[in-house]
Amino acid sequence: MKAIIDKEKCVACEECVEVCPVEAIEVVDEMAQVDDTCNLCGLCVDACEYEAIDMPEVQAVETDDIESYQGVWVVAEHHNREVHSVSFELLSVGRDLADKLEVELAAVLIGDQLQNAAKQLVGYGADRVYLAEHPALHPFNDESHSKVLTELIQQKKPDILLAGATAMGRSFIPRVAVAVQTGLTADCTGLDIGEDGLLYQTRPAFGGNVMATILCPHRRPQMATVRPMVMKKSVFDSQREGVVEAFAPSQEALVSRVQVLESVTEAQETARLTEADVVVTGGRGLQKAENFELIEQLALLLDGAVGATRSVVDEGWKAYSHQVGQTGKTVSPKLYMACGVSGAIQHVVGMQGSEIIVAVNRDPEAPIFDIVNYGVVADLFEFLPALVKKIEERRS
Amino acid sequence: MHIVVCIKQVPDAKNVRIDPETNTLVRQGVDSIVNPHDWYAVEAALLLRDEYGGKVTVMTMGPPQAEEALRETLALGVDEAVLLSDRAFAGADTWATSLTLARAIAKLEPVDLVICGKQAIDGDTAQVGPGLAAHLDQPYTTYGRKLELVDGSQLRVERLTDFGYEVVQMELPAVVTVVREIGDPRMPGLKHKMRAKKLEIPTWGAADLDLNAKEVGLQGSFTQVVKVFSPPPRSDREMINGEVEEQAEKLIQLLKEAKVSGL
Ligand SMILES: Cc1cc2nc3c(=O)[nH]c(=O)nc-3n(C[C@H](O)[C@H](O)[C@H](O)COP(=O)(O)OP(=O)(O)OC[C@H]3O[C@@H](n4cnc5c(N)ncnc54)[C@H](O)[C@@H]3O)c2cc1C
Numbered sequence A: 001m002k003a004i005i006d007k008e009k010c011v012a013c014e015e016c017v018e019v020c021p022v023e024a025i026e027v028v029d030e031m032a033q034v035d036d037t038c039n040l041c042g043l044c045v046d047a048c049e050y051e052a053i054d055m056p057e058v059q060a061v062e063t064d065d066i067e068s069y070q071g072v073w074v075v076a077e078h079h080n081r082e083v084h085s086v087s088f089e090l091l092s093v094g095r096d097l098a099d100k101l102e103v104e105l106a107a108v109l110i111g112d113q114l115q116n117a118a119k120q121l122v123g124y125g126a127d128r129v130y131l132a133e134h135p136a137l138h139p140f141n142d143e144s145h146s147k148v149l150t151e152l153i154q155q156k157k158p159d160i161l162l163a164g165a166t167a168m169g170r171s172f173i174p175r176v177a178v179a180v181q182t183g184l185t186a187d188c189t190g191l192d193i194g195e196d197g198l199l200y201q202t203r204p205a206f207g208g209n210v211m212a213t214i215l216c217p218h219r220r221p222q223m224a225t226v227r228p229m230v231m232k233k234s235v236f237d238s239q240r241e242g243v244v245e246a247f248a249p250s251q252e253a254l255v256s257r258v259q260v261l262e263s264v265t266e267a268q269e270t271a272r273l274t275e276a277d278v279v280v281t282g283g284r285g286l287q288k289a290e291n292f293e294l295i296e297q298l299a300l301l302l303d304g305a306v307g308a309t310r311s312v313v314d315e316g317w318k319a320y321s322h323q324v325g326q327t328g329k330t331v332s333p334k335l336y337m338a339c340g341v342s343g344a345i346q347h348v349v350g351m352q353g354s355e356i357i358v359a360v361n362r363d364p365e366a367p368i369f370d371i372v373n374y375g376v377v378a379d380l381f382e383f384l385p386a387l388v389k390k391i392e393e394r395r396s
Numbered sequence B: 001m002h003i004v005v006c007i008k009q010v011p012d013a014k015n016v017r018i019d020p021e022t023n024t025l026v027r028q029g030v031d032s033i034v035n036p037h038d039w040y041a042v043e044a045a046l047l048l049r050d051e052y053g054g055k056v057t058v059m060t061m062g063p064p065q066a067e068e069a070l071r072e073t074l075a076l077g078v079d080e081a082v083l084l085s086d087r088a089f090a091g092a093d094t095w096a097t098s099l100t101l102a103r104a105i106a107k108l109e110p111v112d113l114v115i116c117g118k119q120a121i122d123g124d125t126a127q128v129g130p131g132l133a134a135h136l137d138q139p140y141t142t143y144g145r146k147l148e149l150v151d152g153s154q155l156r157v158e159r160l161t162d163f164g165y166e167v168v169q170m171e172l173p174a175v176v177t178v179v180r181e182i183g184d185p186r187m188p189g190l191k192h193k194m195r196a197k198k199l200e201i202p203t204w205g206a207a208d209l210d211l212n213a214k215e216v217g218l219q220g221s222f223t224q225v226v227k228v229f230s231p232p233p234r235s236d237r238e239m240i241n242g243e244v245e246e247q248a249e250k251l252i253q254l255l256k257e258a259k260v261s262g263l
């Protein structure tokens, strides 16, 4: 299959030829022609001003009894019995979706001894909490948790299911999607209900250089993982009422072929990288490991986390868990401060979703300045101490 | 031990961007590269083979030219390669991709371990590895940074989490995705390079995998891309000039206005 050209509408403007990432389109005899290298990415459809290009129609086999799937679900993530903030963010966007569809918003909580967490989820907007508790479900285990969630979906049939695009969510939700035979959209940054009642899932592709909107029209539930820190959580309301419904998974679901032998929590710093409101990143411009103190000082003042470029990690100045970028972590805090970072594309793809980007670099030509909101051309060894001093002065 | 490594050929990130002026996608002679994360998957497999013996097969699903990606990894000393290529595979989402790969792995039996990269840099979904495990109904884990064989039939994996790390163990056959901390990929060797050039690589299509056209590619996908567009442009850039003291003061003001907490 390949993109379809409407011969009546094509004016041979070559706009599609320009945008095709696989060079599958050519204009021959005043007409666009698509060859077999077409991978159906859809970029040309969007680029064509004359609406002359279409993707072939697909008709996936519909989920049985599709009308019976109702309600919006949020899979709650927790660590040491504390709910992860992304789950509250999801309840807030889930609330909007549920209200638009006029259906219930439910949270799913799987683990052991989670009554308090369940109450918290209600306070953040859940009408109902499906609570599956069993000692065998603690600590988190991809396999048993995915089996429990699969059973729950098969029995209760939600229309929409959201989970955090965290290491945990991205690890076990894909298995659930395959088990219930539905589509899954990864790492969404925007969600909405269309006029057709479907979930419009928007996410970055090609490292954030392109955005794509994705639907799952024929299968249920419509599943998505959502990037942390993108949605705003709503205000906690301790008076809110909701139902906590216990769910008893089958014996079989409690068994996992994967044993967790050890689970180690490392320094708070690394853990917070993807959750922090502020990330201060140091690059090779720091010159040596000891100088990272400058970065740490500023991060501490702003209650932020410390990031690093790959060069810094390769030098051994910071652990890999701090690396931001293509081969590291993707972050999207409110404020990202890149200090002594050149702005290589492999770094940029891991942070360009941040709300405000500030760069400090002594080279005015550094590519990082192409993507900043605020650019500071300065020697970081002069600028950072000055900044820290001023912030401290204001506080006292 | 037979290890299959799944690799993907992707457009080089450098080549794909939106022109801020025309707001269209710029494509300057797109280079295809092996997905950077997949080099660590290859390295992980070769490290295991070096230690415990056996054979490593690389596999990719893609257009005919994806064969180049396979040959690049053969040059590092991978033993065999399989290309899954068929017009019908085009437009596959992660469901269809993992189903197709799973069928091919079943055809390569016996396979003890499947290793994938953390994610592919084009789609960034990280869904194919876990999806593959589900289709094969095998245990799996993700974000592995150290793999070790225990008692010959168990795999012990040290894996990164958002909080630190975990050590998990599972019975083989299994599926694992790995991260950069596995270790830097080795350099191609001359002997391996020669072999990589000549080695016959079988190509399997849908029919070879007993899959019909409705189960693969766009037809077999549950998700559909309905729109592709440029990300909203960042609000205008402001360069902050002056002496260091002034710059610091100005930045604090701007961040305060933007309601960054702690200022
Ligand atoms: C496959 C692949 C994957 C990669 N993945 C990643 C990734 O995940 N993350 C990542 O970060 N990189 C990644 N890289 C590496 C990336 O291409 C760059 O090499 C790296 O990001 C550069 O790091 P840097 O900005 O710290 O160093 P440099 O490029 O050396 O930049 C240092 C900057 O500091 C400035 N500077 C120096 N001294 C001072 C001073 N006193 N005051 C102010 N400014 C100063 C310089 O002007 C320069 O701009 C990857 C590369 C490849 C090929």
Ligand SMILES: Nc1ncnc2c1ncn2[C@@H]1O[C@H](COP(=O)(O)O)[C@@H](O)[C@H]1O
Binding pocket: B006, B007, B008, B035, B037, B038, B041, B059, B060, B061, B062, B094, B097, B101, B115, B116, B117, B118, B119, B120, B121, B123, B124, B125, B126, B127, B128, B129
């Ligand atoms: N077409 C493909 N052929 C072979 N392996 C793939 C393919 N797509 C994805 N993979 C593997 O799955 C991993 C995750 O890819 P993704 O889910 O697309 O982010 C990659 O690092 C590869 O190991």
